[in-house]
Amino acid sequence: MAGRKKSSGFKRNRSPSTWLLRHAQMSLASLGRLSRSPVSTLMTAAVIGIALALPSGLHLMVDNVRGISSTWEGSASISLFLNEAVSNEQAEAVRAQVAQRGDVAETRLIDRDKALAEFRTLSGFGEAIELLDSNPLPPVVIVRPSENVQGTEAVGRMADELQAYREIDIAQVDLQWVARLTAITGTIERAVMILAALLGGAVLLIVGNTIRLEIQNRHSEIEIVKLVGGTDAFIRRPFLYEGLWYGLLGATIALLLVLISLYLLAGPVQRLAGLYESDFSLALIDPLSLAGVLLGGPLLGLAGAWLAVGRHLADVQPE
Incomplete structure (x- = not known):
């Protein structure tokens, strides 16, 4: 009995505050x-x-x-290259039609003349371009998807839908590098x-x-x-x-x-x-x-x- 009391007394001395x-x-x-x-x-x-x-x-x-x-992925844009036979007026009509989609936040048209001027400035082949008989570049519509279109798969599906337009030859999404x-x-x-x-x-x-x-x-x-x-x-x-x-x-x-x-x-x-x-x-x-x-x-x-x-x-x- 005494041994038990001594043991229990020792345990009481080992209180949490003493241990800490x-x-x-x-x-x-x-x-x-x-x-x-x-x-x-x-x-x-x-x-x-x-x-x-x-x-x-x-x-x-x-x-x-x-x-x-x-x-970068969320702010991806889609480049719509139109048919060569499409005039600048028809290209503007295509841009307006695409802009009415609910998944499109902004559209911008680059007509033939603007596309040729940008290519002449950025490529460095200005003198060679002057030798061409006609402008070979098609009109391009730049489409920026809305905020609810996120990710490469969603933007890719949107590009496939735009590809179905009769006036559009190529709908290109440059997200491979991403x-x-x-x-x-x-x-x-x-x-x-x-x-x-x-x-x-x-x-x-x-x-x-x-x-x-x-x-x-x-x-x-x-x-x-x-x-x-x-x-x-x-x-x-x-x-x-x-x-x-x-x-x-x-x-x-x-x-x-x-x-x-x-x-x-x-x-x-x-x-x-x-x-x-x-x-x-x-x-x-x-x-x-x-x-x-x-x-x-x-x-x-x-x-x-x-x-x-x-x-x-x-x-x-x-x-």
């Missing part, structure tokens, strides 16, 4: 130990930060490219996932090796703690918190590197977008990616410390 207090004290003590060697701590955290920043930055780049492709860009983006995204897995393994090795060296440096201290009855869980706890702090510091450095990279690239990207009359700007880190880095770094650090402690702590036995 001990863990808070241990975490702060581990942070203080790291702060006493700031150079080596920052070097290790910087290596972890670079390893985390690479996949994070590439993932952000893929998201921006995907945003560009979706914008589909190729989407396929390339998917391939890069898969490569980023593989790179993230490899660099995550590298973070585990970095933290594990750092904790292994820490265990060797504190070999005598661990022996003394074991001699006075310290459990493996008690000895393991500060090393786990060190791994957690390494991961958190590395994640913070990774976010700083990504933000600095975005700041340096924002100006050139805006100038490039301005040349194409676009208001595109680089997107910042979304909350999900931000949480992934801030949680993934500490978890990787904790996992690396756990593996190192589990393997090397058993080798330290008091003599």
